[in-house]
Amino acid sequence: MTAHDPSLARPNAPVTTYRYDDFDAAFVRERVAEFREQVRRRLDGKLTEDEFRPFRLMNGLYLQLHAYMLRVAIPYGTLTARQMRRLADIADKYDRGYGHFTTRQNLQYNWPKLVDTPDILEALAEVEMHAIQTSGNCIRNVTADHFAGVAPDEIEDPRATAEFLRQWSSAHPEFSFLPRKFKIAVTGAAHDRAAIMVHDIGLAIVKNDAGEIGYRVVVGGGLGRTPFVGKVISDFVPRAELLAYLEAIMRVYNRFGRRDNKYKARIKILVHEKGIDEVRAAVAAEYAAMDRSVFSYDPAEFERIAAFFAPPPYEALPAESQKLRAARVEHPAFGNFVEVNVARHKTPGYAIVTVSLKPIGGIPGDATSAQMRLLAEASERFGFGELRISHEQNVILPHVKQDDLFDLWRMLDAAGLATANAGLVSDIISCPGLDYCSLATARSIPVAQAISKRFSDLSRQRRIGKLGIKISGCINACGHHHVAAIGVLGLEKKGQESYQITLGGDPTFSASIGEILGPGVTAEQVPDVIEHLVDFYLAERREGEAFIETWRRVGHARFKDVLRREGEDGADI
Amino acid sequence: MSALKNPQILLASNLADGEVVFLGPSGWERDHARARVARDKDEAAALEAFGKAEIAANRVVDVYLADVALGADGAPTPMHYREKMRVKGPSVRLDLGKQAAGAA
Ligand code: HEM
Numbered sequence: 001m002t003a004h005d006p007s008l009a010r011p012n013a014p015v016t017t018y019r020y021d022d023f024d025a026a027f028v029r030e031r032v033a034e035f036r037e038q039v040r041r042r043l044d045g046k047l048t049e050d051e052f053r054p055f056r057l058m059n060g061l062y063l064q065l066h067a068y069m070l071r072v073a074i075p076y077g078t079l080t081a082r083q084m085r086r087l088a089d090i091a092d093k094y095d096r097g098y099g100h101f102t103t104r105q106n107l108q109y110n111w112p113k114l115v116d117t118p119d120i121l122e123a124l125a126e127v128e129m130h131a132i133q134t135s136g137n138c139i140r141n142v143t144a145d146h147f148a149g150v151a152p153d154e155i156e157d158p159r160a161t162a163e164f165l166r167q168w169s170s171a172h173p174e175f176s177f178l179p180r181k182f183k184i185a186v187t188g189a190a191h192d193r194a195a196i197m198v199h200d201i202g203l204a205i206v207k208n209d210a211g212e213i214g215y216r217v218v219v220g221g222g223l224g225r226t227p228f229v230g231k232v233i234s235d236f237v238p239r240a241e242l243l244a245y246l247e248a249i250m251r252v253y254n255r256f257g258r259r260d261n262k263y264k265a266r267i268k269i270l271v272h273e274k275g276i277d278e279v280r281a282a283v284a285a286e287y288a289a290m291d292r293s294v295f296s297y298d299p300a301e302f303e304r305i306a307a308f309f310a311p312p313p314y315e316a317l318p319a320e321s322q323k324l325r326a327a328r329v330e331h332p333a334f335g336n337f338v339e340v341n342v343a344r345h346k347t348p349g350y351a352i353v354t355v356s357l358k359p360i361g362g363i364p365g366d367a368t369s370a371q372m373r374l375l376a377e378a379s380e381r382f383g384f385g386e387l388r389i390s391h392e393q394n395v396i397l398p399h400v401k402q403d404d405l406f407d408l409w410r411m412l413d414a415a416g417l418a419t420a421n422a423g424l425v426s427d428i429i430s431c432p433g434l435d436y437c438s439l440a441t442a443r444s445i446p447v448a449q450a451i452s453k454r455f456s457d458l459s460r461q462r463r464i465g466k467l468g469i470k471i472s473g474c475i476n477a478c479g480h481h482h483v484a485a486i487g488v489l490g491l492e493k494k495g496q497e498s499y500q501i502t503l504g505g506d507p508t509f510s511a512s513i514g515e516i517l518g519p520g521v522t523a524e525q526v527p528d529v530i531e532h533l534v535d536f537y538l539a540e541r542r543e544g545e546a547f548i549e550t551w552r553r554v555g556h557a558r559f560k561d562v563l564r565r566e567g568e569d570g571a572d573i
Numbered sequence: 574m575s576a577l578k579n580p581q582i583l584l585a586s587n588l589a590d591g592e593v594v595f596l597g598p599s600g601w602e603r604d605h606a607r608a609r610v611a612r613d614k615d616e617a618a619a620l621e622a623f624g625k626a627e628i629a630a631n632r633v634v635d636v637y638l639a640d641v642a643l644g645a646d647g648a649p650t651p652m653h654y655r656e657k658m659r660v661k662g663p664s665v666r667l668d669l670g671k672q673a674a675g676a677a
């Protein structure tokens with residue numbers, strides 16, 4: 001009997017998520033017990049803070065501005081309804097009734113007590129969740145496309161690969177003390193929704209001319225103090241060689257990555273300083289020299305994992321739902337929601353729904369326990385009990401019947417969860433900034449709220465079209481501002497909060513780092529600046545052009561000019 | 574006795590629950606208005622020494638001095654916006670943090 005025994009399956013378990021086996025379950029349970037003991041020893045005074053800090057960080061527990069913060073992993077962003085309910089229960093019992101979904105497909109609790117943390121971890125373990133490797137200089141939670149398994153442009157579901165990598169990297173003895181944290185993202189589609197170009201390692205699933213599946217491997221991307229777009233180290237690594245190849249990259253990084261300077265310790269610096277060719281050669285040499293037998297690929301094991309992500313039992317449906325068509329006409333607000341928040345699904349008659357956690361004026365990524373429960377319920381009624389968390393800090397229902405969209409929308413709308421702004425100006429990514437984060441140099445949430453309110457008119461937002469605004473409260477760039485069409489970075493200038501604007505960032509395969517617009521502005525000025533930029537774009541854009549395309553064609557200088565002129569007019573920008 | 578540019582208070586986080594605390598006349602206080610104020614370098618050094626001992630006693634973590642301005646009643650308010658935030662709670666959730674309890 002194993003945990004994979006169908007007779008043990010949870011009654012509401014979707015068929016499309018990984019389920020722990022005995023080994024996984026025992027491993028997580030042991031870690032919780034170990035941490036409980038470490039907390040006890042800390043509170044008894046047997047461990048000093050310096051001794052304890054690495055242990056708490058290994059379990060995702062930080063100390064923040066007002067309280068501790070616990071970061072829970074949501075591997076490749078996939079959650080079951082049962083897990084979502086458990087996250088809600090924890091928010092009520094041990095926190096303050098809400099949680100914050102982050103750009104790394106994690107959930108952060110902002111108010112846990114140290115003394116309660118072992119109980120929280122135990123409550124998570126019961127639903128196959130944990131906070132392991134959500135912090136520290138190890139391979140972090142592997143992230144993936146939030147449309148995995150359902151996107152029409154997909155070559156293969158990236159989650160099987162992500163889970164495969166999770167099993168390889170979890171508690172990997174050699175890679176638990178890397179020079180710095182290490183982030184891997186995987187996409188399996190023609191469009192990159194996982195920002196793989198700005199990760200330490202980005203993997204794109206590709207098919208070669210012979211029709212075999214493999215990986216294009218990108219290394220050395222990253223944001224933070226020195227942002228870089230990653231470089232292709234290999235165009236095609238066959239699946240059978242993936243683990244060994246990644247192991248070789250990690251060993252090269254572990255050996256040559258700088259440990260003398262925290263700010264230069266990421267693999268992006270190694271790639272930048274040595275050049276991709278030298279790194280590639282070093283990896284090839286390591287790969288050739290190492291004992292690869294321990295990484296020998298077992299297709300059966302990969303298939304076993306992939307089977308967990310098999311499609312749910314879809315019904316055979318016509319491609320277009322008549323019911324949906326009629327409801328769209330009858331209810332314009334619903335029609336707008338469908339136009340903006342509903343994406344095409346690979347299976348006829350189904351749709352992918354993005355539930356925005358960015359209500360106008362709200363806190364990006366925050367969800368109350370009531371909202372979490374409602375989403376769990378919605379996923380069970382309308383989507384095989386499965387949810388996703390996107391790196392854009394939204395929740396996705398990946399398998400909704402087109403026939404059910406209207407009922408789902410009514411349910412979401414009644415709970416204030418039907419804001420039709422996915423991908424639009426008010427769908428802002430924002431890190432917690434100085435409202436919570438101890439590293440912040442300025443606030444970011446109030447700036448996001450002000451922009452969202454300024455553009456509150458959703459029909460105006462639709463006219464503006466796709467436009468990613470991303471805000472970070474310090475140079476660490478957790479809010480991905482470097483890869484935003486319009487990025488906002490909070491800094492401190494002469495004892496005041498100050499905001500630097502960047503333009504032209506792009507998180508997809510055509511990745512680019514945004515360029516600085518000019519001197520910093522105050523929080524109050526940010527919405528004005530953005531409005532001027534948007535107006536200039538609307539005046540300049542050609543039919544069908546997104547903001548970033550216009551910016552690329554028209555050039556940074558002219559966008560900059562707009563603001564210079566505004567400044568001369570007395571707007572003091 | 575050398576002068577400080579500004580008076581200072583000692584902040585820390587309580588070990589067990591992580592809450593922000595301030596060194597008061599006789600131990601840690603949750604209300605910054607009750608914090609003991611150092612007016613010169615010797616007094617500041619004394620606060621810091623106390624803080625170090627408290628770290629060693631595993632009662633608090635992350636101890637540091639912050640510049641304050643004194644109100645008419647002598648109560649200290651931090652000067653930097655970071656610590657202003659710490660004595661209240663998140664500016665975007667007035668229902669949370671110390672401000673919710675009316676301490677700030
Ligand atoms: C306790 C709060 C946090 C701390 C202490 C923290 C720390 C850091 C640091 C030091 C960096 C810079 C890494 C570098 O120099 O390369 C960073 C980057 C980053 N963090 Fe955080 N962070 C926190 C919260 C968050 C949150 C809330 C998110 C998601 C919303 C997040 C996601 C990220 C991302 C995506 C990056 C960019 C890293 C890269 O690609 O290079 N972090 N964080």
Ligand code: SF4
Nearest residue numbers: 431437440473474478
């Ligand atoms: S960008 Fe800075 S302020 Fe924002 S969460 Fe990251 S470390 Fe904190």
